[in-house]
Amino acid sequence: MTQELALGIDIGGTNTSFGIVDRRGKISAQGTMPTTGYPKVEDYIAALAAAVAPLLAEAGKENIVACGAGAPNGNFFTGEIAFAPNLPWKGVIPMSKLMSESFGLPVTLTNDANAAAIGEMMYGAAKGMKDFIMVTLGTGVGSGFVANGNLIYGHDGFAGELGHITAERNGRKCGCGRYGCLETYASATGIVRTAHEWMEQSDDATTLRKKGAALTARNIQDAAQEKDAMALELYHYTGKILGQTLADMVAITSPEAIIFFGGLAHAGPMLFDHVNRYMEANLLHIFQNKVKMLQSALPDADAAILGASALVW
C-alpha cells in the first residue's frame, strides 16, 4: 500500500533533526546530527544526505512526496538561507537547491519560526485558528505571524522578525548591529544578559551568582522554582518588556492567540503571568481580555520536525 510521507528537516544552530512524517503528524522514524563541524556547506549536505538515506530507504523513497525544511533566516520564496548569524555558513546559501539536488526530492524551505507556526496550525495549539502569532523564545526571538490562515511572508519572504522590533530605544547592542532589539532582552540569552548586568550592579548573594559565566536560562528557571528573589525578578523584568511589545503586535494583527515555544517558554506562569499582565495593561480596550496566551502543544523534540514536514502538505 502506498502512503504519502514527508521528510522534515530542522536545521538548528547546533543540531539538525530529521524525520519521516505522515499527513496526520505521525513520525515513523527520526534522527539527528550536528550542524557544526562542516565549514563548507557542501560537506554538510553530503553528511545530511548520508544520515537521511537509511530513513528514506526504509520508508520507501517512492512514498516520500517532498522535503520540508526549517532553518534560521530561511526564505520561503528564494529557498535561500541569507546571513544567518547562528549558522556556520556565511552569506547567501541556496539551501533548498543544494538539498533538492542531493536528495532527489522537491524541497520547501522556510525559517524555523514559520515552520513552527505551520506545525502548530496543523498538529498543535493553533489547530483551526486563522489568526495567531507564534513566538519562539530560544537563543534569539523568532516569530511567525498567521493572518487569514496564511503565514505573512511579506513581499520578499523576510517578514516576521519580531526579535528585531526595537523594545528599548537606544537599548542593548544586538548581534544584528542595532540597539534595543527585543531578543537582547526576551530570549534565553537575553535573560542571562540581564542577570549578568544585575549581578555586576549588586553584591547580593544569590544562587545565580555561583554559576558565574556558565549561567543559563535553565539555571534561572531552577532558581526561580526555589523562590530565588533575583530569578523571580528577572522573569518580571523580561515579562514586562515582552508583554509591552506584544501589545503593539496585537494592535496590528489582532490574533486569536499567541503561542510560545522554546527554552525560555519552559518557565511557564513564572514568566507568562507577567507577560500577560503587561500585555493586557498596554492593550487598546477593544483587544483586552481576548488574546489567548498558549504554550506550544507539540513535544519539544518533535515540534521542529513536524513543523518542517508540514510545509509539504
Added chain:
Amino acid sequence: MTQELALGIDIGGTNTSFGIVDRRGKISAQGTMPTTGYPKVEDYIAALAAAVAPLLAEAGKENIVACGAGAPNGNFFTGEIAFAPNLPWKGVIPMSKLMSESFGLPVTLTNDANAAAIGEMMYGAAKGMKDFIMVTLGTGVGSGFVANGNLIYGHDGFAGELGHITAERNGRKCGCGRYGCLETYASATGIVRTAHEWMEQSDDATTLRKKGAALTARNIQDAAQEKDAMALELYHYTGKILGQTLADMVAITSPEAIIFFGGLAHAGPMLFDHVNRYMEANLLHIFQNKVKMLQSALPDADAAILGASALVW
C-alpha cells in the same frame, strides 16, 4: 444596457461623502452631507437615505450591486461601528444592518483606513501589490495592512491599529486613555500638539505663534514652505517618531510599499524625507533600501468613495 455599479459611502467625523462608482473606479455621481447634527443614528440614516436616493434613481436602482461603506472603527466582520471616538454615536452601532434596511441593498462595512487600502489596491498606488501598508495621517493615524493580497482583519476584525502602537513609552495622553500612542505625535492633531508644547517652552517669535489656538497642520505646512525654522523642525521631530515606528512594522510584515494618505501627508518631502531616513536607519539590514514610500495616487475628494465602493467587488 445594464451596468454593474456600487454605492460607495465614506462616513467621516465631519462629513459623509457618497458616490456611484463602476468597476473601473469611475465615479458617475457623488454628493456630501454633514455627519454631525444627528444625535440619533436613525435620523442620520434617514437623512443619508434621502441624500442618496436621487443618485440611486438616476443610476437605476437595478444596476446597483451593493453598497460599500468606510467609517472610523467600522468592523468588517460584524458590520458594526464600535466605540468610535470621532463619531457622534456612542457604544456599538449596527451600521451595516441599519443602512441595508434603509437602502434595500447589501452593505459591506470596514474601517476607513482599510477602505483606503482596498481603494489603492484596485485603483491607486498599490495596483498589483500583494504586501503593503496603507497609513492615513489625519485627525488620528489609521492603517490597513495587506498581506498575501488580503487585508489583515485579525480574528475579530479589529486589526490595523497602527495609531495606537506605543511610540513613546509613558508619552502623551491619548484619547484612548493610554499614553504615548503614535497618533498623539504623528497625526494632523499630533503635530499641532507638538507645536503648542514647543511654543510654551520657548519665547521665539514664529509665524506659528500668531495662529494661537487656531493653529492647524495646514498652517505648519504653509510656514514650512516659507522656511520657518520651527515648522521645519516639527516635521523633523514628527518624521523621526513615525519613521522609527514604521521600521518595526516593516520587520513584521516586510511590505513592498508604505502608502500615505490624509492631511498631514500633504507635507510631502518636508516630512517624508525625515520619515524615510529614520525608518531606514532603524531597519534590520535585510529590509534596507527596499521599501517604497508612496503618496496615495487617488484624488483626495474621491479616494474615500472609491475605497468604500471597492469593498463591493
